[in-house]
Amino acid sequence: xxxxxxxxxxxxxxxxxxxxxxxxxxxxxxxxxxxxxxxxxxxxxxxxxxxxxxxxxxxxxxxxxxxxxxxxxxxxxxxxxxxxxxxxxxxxxxxxxxxxxxxxxxxxxxxxxxxxxxxxxxxxxxxxxxxxxxxxxxxxxxxxxxxxxxxxxxxxxxxxxxxxxxxxxxxxxxxxxxxxx
Numbered sequence: 001x002x003x004x005x006x007x008x009x010x011x012x013x014x015x016x017x018x019x020x021x022x023x024x025x026x027x028x029x030x031x032x033x034x035x036x037x038x039x040x041x042x043x044x045x046x047x048x049x050x051x052x053x054x055x056x057x058x059x060x061x062x063x064x065x066x067x068x069x070x071x072x073x074x075x076x077x078x079x080x081x082x083x084x085x086x087x088x089x090x091x092x093x094x095x096x097x098x099x100x101x102x103x104x105x106x107x108x109x110x111x112x113x114x115x116x117x118x119x120x121x122x123x124x125x126x127x128x129x130x131x132x133x134x135x136x137x138x139x140x141x142x143x144x145x146x147x148x149x150x151x152x153x154x155x156x157x158x159x160x161x162x163x164x165x166x167x168x169x170x171x172x173x174x175x176x177x178x179x180x181x
Contacts, residue, residue, distance in 0.1 A: 002026040003137050004098035006090055006108040007060070008033060008164070010048040010157045013109040015148030016141045017058070020107075028103070029053070029060035030094050034067025035086045036164035042066055048158035055155070063093065071165065082167055083117050087124045095132040105135040112141035112148060115163065 003020065007013045007029045020027050031049060036042040046064065053060050074089060075082040091108060098106035108125065110116045122138055129136035152159060162168045 001105065002028070002103045004028050004030050004061075004094055004101060004103050004106045006030050006032060006094040006106070006110070007049060008090075008109050008113075009045045009160060010052045011148065011152040011159055012112050013049075013052075014151050014155075015112050015144035016107070016109050016139075017056075018151075019139075019141065019144065027059075028101070029058055030063070030097060030106075031060060032063040032090050032093050033164060034065065034071040034089060036066075037068055037166040037169060039066055039068075041160065041164065041169075044158050045160060045164070052155070052157060061097065063097075068166075075167075079167055082165065084120055084124065086165065087117075087121055088128070091121075091125050091128045091136075092131065095128040095134055095136070099132045099134045103134070105129075105137045107137035107139070109141075111139060112145055114142050114145055118142065 003025055005013065005016065005027050013029065017027060031046065033042070033045070036045060049060065052058065071086065071089065075085045078085065087110070094106045094108065106129070108121065110121050111118065118140070125136035125138060162172045
């Protein structure tokens with residue numbers, strides 16, 4: 001089996017990649033993250049993945065386009081639904097790319113994070129699979145979250161403090177302000 005895995009960051013891809021490789025599944029990575037803000041954060045995450053790619057000899061396709069304008073335009077006036085919009089942007093592009101590459105399916109490293117909306121990712125992944133006529137490889141990788149984070153520390157990878165979008169960054173700082181009162 002040959003899969004295209006959307007990779008949100010180097011940390012989140014560790015456990016899913018190790019799991020899939022252990023099953024002799026051929027995985028190609030796909031970097032597409034128009035949601036990440038600011039650009040310096042985007043660049044640090046990209047650089048961290050490129051470092052991991054070299055260390056592990058990974059095959060990764062890069063849609064290296066800082067798409068903040070497109071992301072913000074897609075979610076403006078619907079900020080409470082931004083995660084669904086963001087997942088759709090990334091998973092539909094991943095499904096279409098996997099189809100064009102002639103692969104057997106696609107998946108995402110987002111499925112490992114306990115901070116992401118797992119059920120929404122599953123729904124959108126399955127919908128994208130139907131839309132592009134390519135199977136969505138759906139697996140709950142969350143039990144390996146801690147193992148992946150431990151491995152990330154051992155490798156010295158950049159470890160971000162929020163999901164990546166401008167809204168999650170805002171919420172992170174607002175929470176700090178409220179918590180410190």
